Amino acid sequence: MEGTALSGKSGCGECCAVRSGVFENKFYDPTAYRLGTYAFSPGAGQGLGTRRPMTRSEEQWRKALRVIPAGTQTLSKGPGCFVDGVSPKYLARGKGSHVWDVDGNEYIDYCLACFPLTLGYSVPAVDEAIKAQLSDGITFSMMHPLEVKVADMLTERIPCAEMARFGKNGSDVTAMAVRLARHITGRDKVACLGYHGMQDWFIGTTDRSWGIPEAVRKMTIPFRYNDPASLEDIFSKHKGEVACVIMEPAMYEFPVGGFLDAVREMTAEEGALLIFDEMLTGFRFAEGGAQELFGVTPDLATFGKGIANGMPIGVLVGREQYMRHFEKVFFSSTYGGEVLTLAAAAAALNFYREHRVIRQLWKAGKIIFDNFNRLVRDRGLSDHVQTVGFPVRQQMIFRDRTGEISYILPALFQQEMLKRGILCYAGLGFSYSHSDEDLMVTVRAFQETLDVLEKAIESGQPERFMEGVPSQPVFRNLRAQKQTAN
Ligand SMILES: Cc1ncc(COP(=O)(O)O)c(C=O)c1O
Incomplete structure (x- = not known):
């Protein structure tokens, strides 16, 4: 495998070479996707995030608890997997890479309905x-x-x-x-x-x-x-x-x-x-x-x-x-x-x-992978935050001041990203519909979120930065095996 440019029926070999876990993406210039150099269109990302109160979401949830055991059909979509009190609970509509909750808030969605939406909503x-x-x-x-x-x-x-x-x-x-x-x-x-x-x-x-x-x-x-x-x-x-x-x-x-x-x-x-x-x-x-x-x-x-x-x-x-x-x-x-x-x-x-969807998924993943890790390095947070995996299947790992895997920091990450209009777990999934601009709006949200995380880690009491009930992995033992939030 080492040093081998990938070739395959799907055309993935066109975009990426994988060298023992190091990815080279030949289809974009990383410098074009840095916050300092990327040309945002006017108003990019404005209007996203948790702006309106989650009144309808909460009302639905109260009803759901009466008629649906555990309230949900899919644990990974239920409130246990999102910061309760900050996050919406019900979505009403999606288009491309964006979704709208039942209270009218808009987000860029990187959860993609537990990841089957590789092309995006309403394609x-x-x-x-x-x-x-x-x-x-x-x-x-x-x-x-x-x-x-x-x-x-x-x-x-x-x-x-x-x-x-x-x-x-x-x-x-x-x-x-x-x-x-x-x-x-x-x-x-x-x-x-x-x-x-x-x-x-x-x-x-x-x-x-x-x-x-x-x-x-x-x-x-x-x-x-x-x-x-x-x-x-x-x-x-x-x-x-x-x-x-x-x-x-x-x-x-x-x-x-x-x-x-x-x-x-x-x-x-x-x-x-x-x-x-x-x-x-x-x-x-x-x-x-x-x-x-x-x-x-x-x-x-x-x-x-x-x-x-x-x-x-x-x-x-x-x-x-x-x-x-x-x-x-x-x-x-x-x-x-x-x-x-x-x-x-x-x-x-x-x-x-x-x-050439596969090529686009790798490119999107690589932009996020590179930028997140660069922002972490710039802040000297590499001992606490790390992205692992593949551009198309990635996971963020958070460690507290003692070096232990943290359950609070991924929840804080999710909370801060959500407030800025990014719906994600501690690990993002990509669709063909995620535009370059979506990705750069996301990188901007990373920047601000990492500022909050840095303060939280320094304080030694990250739980004090939580504005809701932290999300939890569905399986604790699988999380240990997979190093995953789900
Ligand atoms: C690797 C893997 N296998 C099997 C399943 C089960 O699929 P489903 O939830 O559609 O039954 C999942 C669902 O997340 C999965 O990720």
């Missing part, structure tokens, strides 16, 4: 495809040709994909991948790395495992990124019992020392299947995901976010020799071939090619 090419299909029908009593078309488009783009099946979300397809591996190998145990959705075999490994039988919890064993010995250990303790290794091929660390190749080899030697969960790397790292970027091909892979620009889809792809077993293994649901989503997927997949 005409996708919306028109949905509307055109709507006039013919949403879902049918028999199959629809779009099932074949989208499967074909995916097998063209994803290295391990010889066949494809559709579900409605990521959890559907990670569940089916594991079921398939269990059937093929005749084994029960699963080695996992990362987040894989809400099904029992995975949630049993987390600190939210209520309701999951002990017998199921024992079946899944997590291992660590860039630590092949941790996987070796699972294989030796559970000799001949592991059906599959399911993993996110890249989170916030560059794979070092041939880690992915080692996993590939070990899995094959042990007779287990290798499944890459590319929900967050697919159609971001490259169209064909991290497997395309790093040149390591799994047996099966799961995709979803990024395929249909927000319409509900999960996709399981893989080698024909394995996928053919679905002729027997049960995988069937009412909405698997729902057609509005497939129309959106076909339009989005075409859009990727026509508009």
Whole structure:
């Protein structure tokens, strides 16, 4: 990998070279994207932020708590993940990279609905495809040709994909991948790395495992990124019992020392299947995901976010020799071939090619990555704040005065960014719709936010700078594993 300019079907190789975790972006001049040199249009960023009181948001929330347990359908979108009392709770509308809350405040959105909106909100090419299909029908009593078309488009783009099946979300397809591996190998145990959705075999490994039988919890064993010995250990303790290794091929660390190749080899030697969960790397790292970027091909892979620009889809792809077993293994649901989503997927997949979306995502990520780290360095805050990961999947890590990972500082970061009109976690996601100006408005907000953080760190009491209830990670144990806020 070292020194290799990337090449790939998606065109990612056009924009970025990756050298052992160092990124070179040949498509922009970093000096053109510095606050001192960037030419803002008049009024850029004005009107953004928490200006109007969150009256309607709070009213909705009070009602929600009466009729919806935990108040939300998606924990990462709920108030626990945003600074309560400062942040809005309900959004009403989005256009491009901007959203408006129910009280009329406007923000640049880097959360992107938990990241499926790789093109942005209300993108005409996708919306028109949905509307055109709507006039013919949403879902049918028999199959629809779009099932074949989208499967074909995916097998063209994803290295391990010889066949494809559709579900409605990521959890559907990670569940089916594991079921398939269990059937093929005749084994029960699963080695996992990362987040894989809400099904029992995975949630049993987390600190939210209520309701999951002990017998199921024992079946899944997590291992660590860039630590092949941790996987070796699972294989030796559970000799001949592991059906599959399911993993996110890249989170916030560059794979070092041939880690992915080692996993590939070990899995094959042990007779287990290798499944890459590319929900967050697919159609971001490259169209064909991290497997395309790093040149390591799994047996099966799961995709979803990024395929249909927000319409509900999960996709399981893989080698024909394995996928053919679905002729027997049960995988069937009412909405698997729902057609509005497939129309959106076909339009989005075409859009990727026509508009070189991957190149734009890397460029946007690199502008943010470079500028944030430069501002941190300029302030001498590198011991406390750091961006890790990839331009297209990045995470900010905050440490307190003692060097411990801080839970308050990311919340303070989120609060201050939000006040300045930037909706984000401690780690930003990018869409094709984020304009250069959006990015520079964001860098300006970083500058002011880091001024506040600097004071908060110096004070030794950052909690005193909080104006609301700090956000919390959904899983504490996963955060430690992934170094993530979510
Ligand atoms: C890597 C990964 N796998 C699986 C899932 C589960 O997807 P869903 O929430 O659509 O069920 C997610 C969701 O965030 C994910 O990030």
